[in-house]
Amino acid sequence: QQKTVTIGVSIPAATHGWTGGVVYHAQEAAKQLEKTYPGLKVVVKTSPDGAAQANALEDLSAQKIDALVVLPFNSDELTNPVREVKKGGTFVTVVDRGLKDTSIQDIYVAGNNPEFGRVAGKYMADTLKTGNVVIFRGIPTVIDEERVTNFEKALEGSGVKVLDKQYANWNRDDAFRVMQDYLSKHPKIDAVWASDDDMALGVLEAVRQAKRDDIKFVLGGAGMKEMIKRVMDGDKMIPADVSYPPAMIATAMTVTAAHFFTNAPMRGTYVLNAQLITKGNAKDHYFPDSSF
Amino acid sequence: MASVLRADNLSKSFGPIEVLSGVSLDLKTGEVHAVIGENGAGKSTLMRILSGHLQPTSGVMHLNDKPTAFASPVEAEREGIVLVHQEILLAPDLTVAQNLFLGRELRRFGFVDDEAMRERTRTVLAELGTAIDPDVEIRHLSIADRQLVQIARALLVPHKIVAFDEPTAVLTPVEAESLFDIVRRLSQQGVAVLYISHRLNEVKAIADRVTVLRDGRLVATREIESLEPIEMARLMVGRDMSKLYPEKPDTASADTIMTVRHMTVPDYVDNVSFTLRRGEILGFGGLIGAGRTELFEGLVGLRRAKGTITLDDRDVYFRDARHAMASGIVYLSEDRKGKGLLLQQDLRTNLTLATLERFTRGPFINVAAEDAALDAAIGDFDIRTRRRDLLAGQLSGGNQQKLLLAKMMLAKPRIVIIDEPTRGVDIGTKEQIYRFIASLAEQGCSVIVISSEMQELIGLCHRVLVMRNGRIAGELAQADLSEDAIVFLATGVHEERAAEIAAGHA
């Protein structure tokens, strides 16, 4: 007798590089898992914003799912909607952004945004010792706020100073624009914390165009394969990166499926900390087949 | 004479309503064929069918004895049939020259040849006796000028049949005279002219034959020789129309109700002063562009203006039309389609728009009261509408004028300013409107009539002020009222020429 299980997966729509990666990994994992466990059905749904995600959660639970894997837009906003799903007896796995009420989540696959900022800040302080950096912020969200605050905290007490910070929406074009303007405004910039690999790519083009050699390096984040490749290849401008793998959704889905199909019930928190990727360990983070 | 266009038994229905029933018409080369009838008789509808704007519900047309049907006005134009619309159909954002050549631009090396088009425009407009700047955008022109542009546009295409739908309604004698010259020249060239007008003297002067419509049916087609205006009116209205103007009510009292001093509207009116007495019908004459419209728009707060207005011995200033209305002054625009009525809304909405607060019960509109008011207005002003849920834009031109009158009279004004009250109105209705104006004066209202029809000013007013070029050129007391005198003041040319203009036009 075959066991049938439906897992609903609710994630943000592919609106920038990292979430694009999440969608990709979710879909790949869904295909993989359905092959591995006959009887498993995985339904992946994306939403463009918090309210829409709350809607999608309602709609998913209307379809009678056994488990929910959710990467919430925003912890505050989605705590309640996820609680509603949980009330129906659904097994809940939360990814990346923990809910306000931790009792809701059966499994928590945690990303660590404060750590992401801290690692980047520490790298800056350690390599530069003294100097000026500019910051690129993402989209105004808690994630971004946590990253930036902790980055700045990590710089405290070092000789590294923040010259400027602006929003560039995790977008290459905006980063290019803002970097051009930074270059007009600041005669000497030692390093750039782009805080995201998409933005780092825009920054690099602007630096290349301006032919400015005061900028020693650009630090991105998230672990996009092109950037990891450059770290591996020893690109001077990209000496390092900070990991924040979108594949964490796949991990979460795998663990959740295992909960139903293996004999070992899974519970608890799996932390995927932000790691500093340098030439030494880049190989472990390089997945040439990934879309991200 | 050969017939160019023959229509047999044309009928046209809009939904369940038949507005034309079995009308036949036979148009000969080189003739000027007038079509007359009351407002809503179906004249414009007939013209629109003949020129391809509408398809008849039944009936056939023969062009040069061959059965024809036009799917669009463009097809009709290709056959040489053009229509000068009663309403203005021009693109407001394009210039005069661009409108004239719209859809048939002159080209040079693939590009539009603006210089050539401008030149041609100037020539055609000069033939019409006007010097409108070809580079002005239509939206800056007065209605009269727009009408001239529209006529010029029609004359620009190669034509065998030209239909004029009330071309002179918005024109003053001088322009009208140039138009008649053109009509005569067209007919000499063998062009057949269809001519609609409510000015029966005009018809007598220019037409060869006359077709009369009533309620969508053909009443008669007659040679002009045997037909005097009085008889035309009788055929149209179905009753005797010997007396057009009412007795002037002897109501103009001595006490002044309103004094206007040093009124100036930038670019249009320069330092105009006048007084208005209680119960008086005061006329304002002048040529197109004299600034009469602007003067009164400035007065009631619809335009920026300077000057002092004294009403009942108190100085007042009107911020907007609402404010003026609250003081008992209403202004009826000459541009009834652009500024008078909401063409896309129904009659009820239009009727009560200016006085909605009278039709509310608590915070809500009392639709029953509105309906009653509409019934009353339809009766009082003889608005010919076959369905009361029609949109205002579907009324015939003259009936729109009556609706506008009814709308503004709901405000129970003390001073009524009517700009071109009988523009496009049939003779029967005209008489009704005149009687209405006279009765207003009898009830103690003061009425200001702005009119380009001198007969109207003479027949109706106690006193006439004539404007020229933004100033008052002179005042004519009742005893001195004559066409010569008005034309003289309006144009400033000396008297013999003025007499000629006045005589040439009736």
Add this chain to the structure above:
Amino acid sequence: MTDTLLRTAAAKRMFNPDMRALSPFIALIVLAILGAVINPDFLTASNILNVVTRSAFIAIIAVGATFVISGGGLDLSVGSMAALVAGFTILTLNNGGAEISTLMLGALVAIGLGAACGLANGVIVTFGRIEPFIVTLGTMGIFRSLIIWLAAGGTITMRNADLRELYRPVYFGSIAGIPVPIVVFLAVAAIGAVILYKTAFGRHVIALGSNEDVARYSGVPIWRVRTLTYIIQGICVGIAVLVYVPRLGSATPTTGLLWELQAITAVVIGGTALRGGIGRIWGTVVGAIILELVANIMVLSNFVSEFLVGAVQGAIIIIAMLVQRSLQRGR
């Protein structure tokens, strides 16, 4: 004679339903059938109630937009305005205890701030005589920035758990089996319909949208009327926020993103003309439900790749409009 003619014609019109007004409803029914075919879970009462409940925010905002648009205006700022009002309201709630009076104060703040934002839009549009598109695009940026600043780039959350419980029923509760948001939006639509169709002000809005000159020459106080349409829009945003806040309990800088496009779309689908002069409150409400329904069908259906959801959604909306249009022409 004319009289009898008139009356029979009016009577006949009664039996000739106005297809333009009906067609959004027909499109709604067609979509519902489509949904039922795609997934049998679609027609469950709980799903339908969910969908209609969710459409409440947009529907309420779109009722306001119907006023602005049928008066010849446009308001692109509603989404940002909603975020700003939500943020402010939550801050107010955080300052009070877990009492009904706190909620009342919050409601006052939401509606007052919404009205103030609308007033700002209205005043700039009328007195500055600038295209509403530009004005409200500008205020859209301003409101959005203010919420980012208020939240310092993060989130504004209701901190008092008891107060949240007290407030919860406004989204999750129901009156006589009907979820509260549905009751609210029906009430808002009904009041909107009464104002637009039964009062002098509503008549003036339509007149203004039909032809501003005619309205002006008829003594309609066009500045006041136009400004009021924007204020009504603001109040509707305030009401929508009051229903929204208990659901997620927080406001973020991305709250309300693109709601303006959804609201305008709902209005247009409902049969209101973007150029003004025609306003259909009930059509608008149906339009908002249609939008939410399409999104719901997308989630319930399992044939469409995640990447292509937007494409199918766009196509359905266009097809729905084509169907409507052909219905109207068919008569």
Add this chain to the structure above:
Amino acid sequence: MTDTLLRTAAAKRMFNPDMRALSPFIALIVLAILGAVINPDFLTASNILNVVTRSAFIAIIAVGATFVISGGGLDLSVGSMAALVAGFTILTLNNGGAEISTLMLGALVAIGLGAACGLANGVIVTFGRIEPFIVTLGTMGIFRSLIIWLAAGGTITMRNADLRELYRPVYFGSIAGIPVPIVVFLAVAAIGAVILYKTAFGRHVIALGSNEDVARYSGVPIWRVRTLTYIIQGICVGIAVLVYVPRLGSATPTTGLLWELQAITAVVIGGTALRGGIGRIWGTVVGAIILELVANIMVLSNFVSEFLVGAVQGAIIIIAMLVQRSLQRGR
């Protein structure tokens, strides 16, 4: 006698320069002065060239939008269309070697696909007789989804490094000291101006936007003209993409997000009326530069918190319009 009267009035108008057409330029100058006051680095040649170069995409797209809008239409899909065209173009380039011929093929694909997308918009608008707002909102979703699907949620990147080097000068190179994108956008604007002002087609576009009935009665082929405006818009998007791709060498699902609002804003700031009937190509170009300039000033200034950038930006745009409007009224 009457003749002379009328002529003097006409002459008076001639000496009164058209403030409506001039005012965007004046707003531009005022902004430039403001920028120079805020930061002396603003007026460096490199900064100004950067800003104007960056405005190229929006300017080129907005030239197309000027046609659509002055013809009485609207196109909300341009941003998504740009993303889709960019994605397809890069895929094409990835299939060829590092040769000029590959670039040529890419250019053909970009412009061809842009024109095809425009044709789709145009045909649905004209033959379906649906509000362009709805149609292009629908196609906006469709185009955006297609690029997400093509990129499988990720990024489409130019893989051939040699080809990228060959292509790079199209964004980063310059002709006689003027960056290529500026040359391109001036050329596009000049051609656009010639088409709009000097050809019968251009005149028909304005007539259509001014009064559709009049255009129809005058024998203007309105369906063809309207569809062509959308095709021109599509071609402009194609050209903009050709300038865009060499900059970063990639297309992502976020490429072109909100470009439609920017393009429409540029058009309106430039003096084109949203209701149609007035089209000002050069004003549009200035409008696009103004938008980019405001963003630039924001980054260069040190007084504004990054949270409030959007607010100040919105306020500046409204104030710029107020200044323009008062200039126009002053005459």
